Structures are given as C-alpha cells and as structure tokens.
Amino acid sequence: MTAAGVVEVIGVPGLPEVRPGDDVGELIAAHARLQDEDIVVVAQKIVSKAEGRIRSLKVVEPGESALRYAERLQADPRVIQVILDETVRVVRDERVLIVETRQGYVCANAGVDHSNVPGADSVTLLPEDSDASASALRRRLEELTGRRLGLIVADTFGRAWRMGITNVALGVAGLPALVDYRGRPDDFGQELTATLVAVADEVACAAELVMGKTDRLPVAVVRGYRPPAPPGSGRDLIRPPELDLFR
Amino acid sequence: MTAAGVVEVIGVPGLPEVRPGDDVGELIAAHARLQDEDIVVVAQKIVSKAEGRIRSLKVVEPGESALRYAERLQADPRVIQVILDETVRVVRDERVLIVETRQGYVCANAGVDHSNVPGADSVTLLPEDSDASASALRRRLEELTGRRLGLIVADTFGRAWRMGITNVALGVAGLPALVDYRGRPDDFGQELTATLVAVADEVACAAELVMGKTDRLPVAVVRGYRPPAPPGSGRDLIRPPELDLFR
Secondary structure: OOOOOEEEEEEOOOOOOOOOOOOHHHHHHHHOOOOOOOEEEEEHHHHHHHOOOEEEHHHOOOOHHHHHHHHHHOOOHHHHHHHHHOEEEEEEOOOOOEEEEOOOOEEEHHHOEOOOOOOOOEEEOOOOOHHHHHHHHHHHHHHHHOOOOEEEEEEEEEOOOEOOEEEEEEEEEOOOOOEEOOOOEOOOOOEOOOOEEOHHHHHHHHHHHHHOOOOOOOEEEEEOOOOOOOOOOHHHHEOOHHHOOOO | OOOOOEEEEEEOOOOOOOOOOOOHHHHHHHHOOOOOOOEEEEEHHHHHHHOOOEEEHHHOOOOHHHHHHHHHHOOOHHHHHHHHHOEEEEEEOOOOOEEEEOOOOEEEHHHOEOOOOOOOOEEEOOOOOHHHHHHHHHHHHHHHHOOOOEEEEEEEEOOOOEOOEEEEEEEEEOOOOOEEOOOOEOOOOOEOOOOEEOHHHHHHHHHHHHHOOOOOOOEEEEEOOOOOOOOOOHHHHEOOHHHOOOO
8 A cells, every 4th residue: 555545445236136056257247347456355145155055944954963052042953953064163152153164264153144045944155165266256257357356255254352243254366365564663663563464354344334234235346455465365364273262 | 335335445644653642633634634424543552642551661560470471471571561450351371461451352462562652661552441532532623624523443453263453443433333234124025133243343444454554554534434323432342241252
C-alpha cells in the first residue's frame, strides 16, 4: 500500500442460485468487471454447492454418539452425524459442537450448515480442500477474463473470547495468507514482535461488509490492496495443534 | 448496503508522532477529509499515547510472580510485571502470557506493547476504557468537522486455532459492534442460525489493510458501509466468561 492508497470493496450482485456442477468462474466472470490484481472473495457456500458438497439428511443414519450429542444439544441427530463424519476431534461439546475438521479447522459444527440450502432436508459441507477450490476457481477466472487475480474462499467462523462471527479465509490462491512483519524495524528502529498479520482473513472480513448474510451476494471484489509478501495458502492460517494452546 | 454498494478504505497519511496530552481529534481532522457516515478507525497505540497510557520500565519493580514468569518465558521481568498489573486472570502461560485484562479482553501480554514507542524503556498499555475513548474522540471529531461519524479504537490480537493477528475493535462509538441476523429468513425462507456478525471487528480488519504495521498510518477511514443495526459498544464484543468455553 502507498500511504495515500485506497482499497475498494465491491459487491457482485445478480448471481443466480448455484447448483451442483455449475461453473462458478463463468457465473462470476459474467457478473463482475474484474481488473488486474483484484482479489475475488467467494462464499464457501456457493463453492460447496457447485462441488456437490451437499448431503441429504434423508439418507443419514445417526449412530450412537450422534444420538447422545443430539439429545444433550437438542439438535437433529442426523445433522450431528454429518458433523461427526467431518470431524477428527471434538474440542468442546457444551451448547454447541466445536470440532477440529478433517481439513484442520477448529469451528462450530464442522462448518455444516443448513441455511441458504434449498429444501429443509439438506446441509452443505465445507469444501474437501479449499485451497484446491480457490486455485481452480482462480485459474478459471483468469482464463475467462485475462486478468491476474487473487482468490479467497471464505466462511464465517466464531471465535474464542469474542462475541460474533467474522469471515475467515479457508482457501487462498494468488495472494499471501500471512504477512510477516517480524524483524522489520518499527518507526523507532526497534524490532517488531508478534506481527505476523493474517491479511487474507482481513481481506475476507472486508469483503463480508458488502456480502451480508441474506442478500444473496456471495461474491465480492477487493481492489487496490497490494499485500507485501509472496502468495501463500489457506493452510498457512491453520494453527498446528502443537502450537495451539486451546484445543 | 445496497446490492451495488461499494465500501472504500482510505488511509490517512501525514499524522505526526502522538504525545501524551495531544488532541488526536484535531490531528485527524487536519489530515482526513471526512464525510457524513464515515467510520474512522484509530490504532489503539496513538489513543493510548495521547491518554498517557505509557509506563516507563525504569520505575517498575518486578514481584516474585513476574520474576518466575520472566524466567520461564525468557522475557523482561519488568514488562511481565506491567502485564500482570493489567491482568485479572492468567489464561495460559506457555510460550506467551495469554491473559484476561481488567477490561475483559483475552489477549497476549494484556496488550502491553513496546513497539513503536520512543525509548527502549517504555511500553504502552491499552486504554482504561476504549469505549469511552472512542466516544470522546468521536464527539471531538464531529465537533471539529460537523460530520456524523462512527469511530473504532482498534488493536491487533491473536486468535485461538488460527495463525496470525487481525485487527479487532476495542472501542466502538456511533456504529453497531454486532449485527444480529438471527431470526431473519435466509434466501429460502428458513431461519438463519449462528449469524450474529461482529461487524465492528470486520470494519477494523478492513482498515488494517491500509494501516500496515510500520507505515505510521494509525488512522483509516471506512466509507460507504451502512450497518443495518443501531449503535453499540466495544463491550458487546467481549464474550462473557460464562459464555466462553476457552478460558
């Protein structure tokens, strides 16, 4: 960023409902006027739908563990079973299931969600590999538009200690996830500490301001942000269990 | 937000080094061209400096507990003592002190920081009451500019489970901290769940993209965001201990 830099966050309206097999890149390219260096932030929900990461609850048989959690949490045992199928470790089971997913995220309900899914009996799952989803979608969009782009697949997660959910970057392609300011001198020449900044999460948060939760605006463009580091991946943002004091 | 809405994030360059007693409102008003409904995001560091929330380590006498932590964490026992003075509960003490501060934040080192402070022997503390700081600064800026404004006092905090720090809203005035989408129907008419969004934290994150850590850009303006809820406070973002599973 130059000192006088301006970052713009632009909602992309008009996208139709996404269905399994849809070409999300084509849908976005048809509705957004992209420029070089734009970062396209795409809601996980439409990526999951296009990838067919939808499960019908009608065919789910809850096991014993799911039935037990469901009773305690007053939840649909079939939904709990789907959550457990995505889970490698239950981190907390009071009030809500906070789990570590197969992808390594720690989040509520393994990201399984039944909002904005057509039909009361279906839920969406997080993408199998959000970085792969982000890379593929970026490649497709670059091919269709001829622009050099960054791409983030984002979802809203809760936090320990703070109320409310915020957008986070699950998949990242073409931009850094983290910028490491450690070791750079600060304004007084001292070495900075604790300044590994999760810029992809911050870009995702900026995008959420125009995406909303009910406006059917699953795509936003962040323009004018030039992160001062080489590209990374969403995996960079996952704290390894051995560095995590809270699971 | 309208569907076609654009949010702009604008850095405010040119601010001088802030000193105790400085009128931060006057400094910002002299360097930013504010419009009605702008949200001004101000780094905690300059608010703390203006408020004199600086401690000289020369006069700090570390107690027994500080000496013990300092040895284990290989840290300056005087800095540890300052951290403990701001702390009501030590949440974790491996590798870094993660504490609950007197204000209720759970964060590393109680927000005590020695970067960007002139003189190697001083540290800054978080404001006593960031909501009061935000309200006072908002009032002053509105008085000087004649504009209706929102104001956030922000700092970068780490997170459980995810790498890197992101900006968070400590003090909030003139805008909501949380927007509650619970109970609003989603695109398919089902009730949304888990959709209490921490919009003030997201605005703070957006601002961080232009603030950087070393660019001496402690102020940014977020323009064009119209949060769909009445004003709140930074306190709304602090998860009460009884609702927190991770302390």
